[in-house]
Amino acid sequence: MHPTPSISRDLPFHPGPFGTFTEGLDYAARGDTGFNFYSARGELTAVLPYRELRERAIAAARGLIRSGLARGARMVLIADTVPDFMVLFAACQYAGLLPVPVALPTGLGGRDSYIATLRRQIQSCGAAAAMAPAELLDYLKEAAAGTSATVVGSAAEFLALPDDGAELRPFAADESCYLQFSSGSTRFPKGIDVPQRALMANAHAIAIDGLGLVPGDRAVSWLPLYHDMGLVGFMLSPLLSQVTVDYLATRDFARRPLMWPTLISQNRATLSYSPTFGYDLCSRRVSEGRLATPDLDLSCWRIAGIGGDMIQPHVLERFGAAFASCRFDPKAFLPSYGMAEAVLAISFSPRNQGMLTDAVDRGRLAEEGRAVPADPRSDDSRRFVLCGRPLTGHVAEIRGEDGEVLPDRMIGRLFVKGPSLMAGYYGQPEETARVLSADGWLDTGDLGYSLDGALVITGRAKDLIIIAGRNIWPQDLEWSVEESLDLKRNDACAFSIEGPEGQEQVVMLVVSRQTDAAERETLRQGAQSLLQRAHGIEARIALVGPRDIPHTSSGKIARARAKAAYLAGHFQEGGADAAPSR
Template identity: 35%
Template structure:
């Protein structure tokens, strides 16, 4: 559909656009937030958001924070939005981070501390409820103790007139998007103002967002899908949306669909696991109370999109008016600001079957649904004309023809500027050169996939990154947790990976036991499994518990083996792929 705005100016940054919206439509509803445990909403109009953003920006400018990194610690809510816009308006480099939860400080604080050590922020922007806990937090996270803390919710809007409007270079940094990666070596993606504007425009084109758009989003605001695909897309289009806490969704997944039904929202979405969760948790009474006929675009991304999940969700919620054509699989990543490819609105998702044995050999050969080795894949749409997507042999850097599996490379104005304070890694990842071109302008995504009839299919991950329930996990972090769980387990001798079991990607832990806890037993067949001279079941229970507590992950299988049986390289690095293969073949 064609979208016509009231003399919308040509802008070079989102700040210019948001300023215009605040002036042109000051009373138009922008965002609402659903308070936890109720149906009560707090709201901000475009004028109110603009006013708060200018007031916060003025305070940041008064502290000399232009072009400097500012750590954002906010619970879910509209204060985060005002704070983030305040950073953009004030020229500060925002660093959205996971807010520390009082009941999970042991898990949350190491991540925040790692970001603080890497980003070197000059201040912490937060809310008064967290500011009251500053002393306790800084005692456990001393990196934050030397920084000034500002409570955004206590900054008077009267200070908005002190804001110094300045021209913002599209190439200047807007924010650092820290990927959900290793706490030992976090990576902050440098997203520029130009990146944000371009990717917002791409999402608008893909979603065909009109001014009649109404959204519902529970996605975390400190992640790219929730921030860029949810909050900023709403403000970019001048529409409205209801936000809710991610925790509220996880506690009661049906709150999401109930909010869509109640508000008549036509755009919403999340990772694949969210649809799976709703389909499994919905009761007949809840289904009977829903009306999802309003839902026109149900985007699905951030982790592998599974056909069986789509089919199950559609079957469960068809009686509520949900339509198969509403599904919108897409692909993106933080290093590309967000979206890389997407489908066509109101058209059914592209689902095809390929020979699994051929896929293992990096060839995509389409087969009939009843083929004995058929593997079903869901297409993630087509690349936008403004972006280039190339499938590349990761070893030779040569582009591959259609139907060949390789690493997905991306080039275009949405590709971020690199990793914060990591020039070598940035050059390797963001300045890759095709062998036949040598331009040095491509982003290496680390994901594997292929193009078929223009459609992008994602088949797996080149790297060891573990993606479950919409979150990324580095195996070395989980391995470290496992090795510290019990004295019987050896340091640097465990492997964590995903394996497809019963049609699902499951988390598997393989760990070596200390030599002193193993001893020969009569009839040992040499298969590497440990003896029962100690309580193996207790160790397995402890591993499952600590991984759940520290990483919010459920371990499907734990295999404890004798020393020296974990596959390693000559330099001592764990070979997770070899370990996974041995597990699947029953050779551990």
Template identity: 35%
Template sequence: MRGTTLPGALDEAAATGPDIAVSFPSSAERLTLTALAARTTALARALVAEGVAPGERIGVFSRNNADFMTAVIAVGRAGAAACPLPLPTSAGDLAGYAARIAAVTSAAGVGRVLVGAGADGLTRRLAPVLPALRFDGIAGLVRSARDGVALPDVSPSDLAIVQFTSGSTAVPKGVVLTHRNVVHGTAAIADGIGLGVGDHGATWLPLYHDMGLFGALSAILTAVPMTIWSPSTFIKDPASWLRSFAEIGATVAPSPNFGYDALLAAVDPAEVAGLDLRRWRVALNGAEPVSPVTVQRFGAHFAPAGFAPEAMFPVYGMAEATLAVTFPPLGRPPVTTWVDRDRLARDGVAVPAPAGDAGARGLVGVGRPVRGMRLRIVDGRRRAVPDGTVGEIEIAGDAVTAGYLTAGGPPTALEADPAGERWLPTGDLGFLAAGELHVSGRRKEMIIVRGVNYYPEDAEALVRDAPGVYRRRCVAVADTDDSGAGAESLTVIAETTLDDAADRIRLAADLRVAVGSALGLAEVSVRLVAPDALPRTSSGKFRRAEARDLARQ
């Protein structure tokens, strides 16, 4: 991968593997790298002819199809910056969705949105309520392209992508990523998993999400075949997706932890032996907390299909790092570190505890920094802490953003620490053990009751597998009790299919006792909601701030 810009890296990949293809089964499309490079050039020329200026920010609104990938790269080739826009997660609440799009485009300074095949019906409904945006069809622009239009010179320092974070605890922020960030970030992913000849990448994740976009680009820019399904293909029938994945001989695929839970629930043990997963050598697991229970169950469940223990690949990353921050070593099965749950939450220290002990918490190791990435754990004064001590994770490196876009103002740059270095505070808490990162939670999500800290993940782990909880879906949040005194309590919100009032009362009581007795906490409440009621981000993570509001309804 020698190109120093996103379109330059594609051109280099196309020269290396001109017939390597990117396939989109959900839209029955297939483009060789040569064809993809030519299509991005045509669209870039059309954009320049339409008056797109260098540095302009352009929205990309498309399903997981060829139009999406074409638009993101073409916008960069035209000297502008692409801003992938999330598609709605449900058919309802058009007004709420339009408000979110308005907020994102305002923050990014987007006035023009490129619309891909299959998304034009939705934009026709959005256009009247978003009059500040101009929607242009990608296919029509490609057809209008003229060969004589000159393209601008693009520099590695130019802005390439504005990637909005999924916002599980706050309003999404626009992460500014230069061409240098994108090239270094995707190269670090390819290096970290040894991506190369003989590999075949695959994803069902939305391309507007960082794990979907940069995961796919890592394969494409390395001249590795890539297959991209629509998210609905997986969500509607995970078992069918897995069969298709196995049939094409894919070797690398990413997913949040909940995706592996979905496969466990969807594929009956009797069906496993009929699958051939021997070629699946890297199953990246990230974008949300990695569950040691899921890791163990998935490996055991799919072992008869040839899934190797070392194929499960727990990772840590974020949009601000152009995805990858830490990877474990290739060829090593996942490692879980067991620590005293109370000491971790209350004292911020990782004290070893027996595996599976009632008072222990298992944290899956997510490896060491990828190539070009630096990482440290700091206290509240941004001083480095020793191994085994919990602190905020900070990162720095060639793939790390220089700052954020905010509505109504200039980009927000990273602040220098007391030593004058520009480290990015991630908002995540964790510790190092033997140099390997273990992520313990989010700083803003910590629940404090009577001055004592509780990780929401601890409460969730205690009830996730309880009979009656729908598909392990639950969240724990801090809430204010009804006494009027403003005292905080821990509230568990769990989805359930139970209709009978007595059954629901019994389930709520069981969950309350399980959490209260294990954590030594009296201030525990439980709210049961219908399946799919818990709000999620575009990447599938639960929106905790909105879930807290749900608890108060």
């Protein structure tokens, strides 16, 4: 078994745009490139050339059609980094079924929590069918029981369906391509309806504007395929540009992060992406003396992309220093900005310039909403990373509270418009209308400013928390604690703060009505343990009095005010020694 090559011998490089996904796969299948899968130890475990992907997908599509699934039906696919997931995703395209990639268990959360989330996703999209890896099939069956998903099985079972006699019915250019669940609330999931035209537009813009693809480019990825950066950035877009991709499963990257740069070096890859925390994890392993491959050569890595969370400049600088001896060029850093509601990418910084930053005065940023330049060496400054100009055909505006377009360096809410936007949230017209205007402007929910045409993201207007690349809604954390610890509604308030090294840290205020120190400590530890078990996060817990959590006039928790009070020192962390405030 040998990995697919980086370039096809007889097929001209053609990064689109194609009319549909199936048109793109039909073209890529004429060449020699494809997907390769590696173990945590760097062993090649499977190879899936695009030619074979197409053949297997068409056979599987006929089986899905023969099973009686109606055209347009939704099929939930638990997205493991294995060939079978990719085959069934592509099979859905040829069968006219709408694939819905969903997450694997994190390994840290509880079984019941995962099954409940999976059930909500099935119900939200009205799935008719659902697939799981064999080891998760019992989870899926329990989640699907009593729902619209009546055709449930393992990947092997779906791939073994009889495939004779069925006529293919692929999606047309004006139809949908897939549903992507937003990585926000798991209690009220929203399926982003991604049209074929939007995927084609975004994939082409990524290839040309963003990455500047050339024949022979090769990618390496450990990103999960249920997330837009993994699915679009390192499965769909490379396929639509005939680029070979080498995969390391996300769980294997977590165990052995240095296998990521090792694969880049070994296979002479030119493209790879990560949220900031991936670069952080690697540089920390190097600082611990754990560079397993002394002859690592990263001079081939021309695009080291960053996205998926707030970009932390000092982390990337530390990575550059840690791998300087391996010939990593910091000019390869390519900050970008995007979101699943825009398929994936909205803007890219210029290539071959590395990470560009803007140092601003912290105080004036908070007080005036203005990014006033400051000395980057000053303790009163904060650096933000420039995420570049919007993709060709896309426009962005920074707007004030009254909807007016703001000048450079004024903080406002970011709106974007262009051919890559979603059709809407599947089956949720009210939620769609809340963020997508009739004239095509998407409210990203993010805050930032413009600087000579480049976008600078400063935070999120919404309450979304991002920890190590994971998007977490504070409501999910609050509800878990309230329900599990038998607290009253609105007795918990979650938000994030900036940790000592710029990373996000979850804080939760929990109302305690106990006066006994031991009981209070039990409550604190119970909340902390639950958040670890059910959500896989570490949180600071501060016990507060019954009237200490601020609320809006309509009775909603005012998280911004709670966060400000916490940072001002109004609440104490701890249990046994922290008394309720009066």
